[in-house]
Amino acid sequence: MTLGNARLTAFLATANARRSKAFYRSKLGLPLLADDTFALSFDCHGVELRIQKVDSVKPHRFTALGWKVRGLRRVMATLAKRGIAFERYAFLDQDEDGVWLAPSGTRVAWFKDPDGHLLSVSESGPA
16 A cells, blocks of 8 residues: 555644634534544545644745635635635735736635634635
């Protein structure tokens, strides 16, 4: 067996499990699988997202997790209604909603979780 045949688990960390639990479950709509001493565990369409409970978090400046979606604008509108603000970057040519059109034709928008991890939603499209 190789890792190409193994199920992936994604990891992040949180310094405030209560806040992260509410964000990922209520704002993003991820089903909670477990909340134990060490981590929160969510189901992301068959991939486990484990958010480790730690004392402090220093998030990276790049995207930590991203979701490929259909109907990007609809998904963004739903997230915005749930209180999620989309990031703006001076070095990217984003539209009025904060969507960047990649050279591949993929549309991408970014937002942050309560610990500052950069997350994205994207929709593939023609170049």
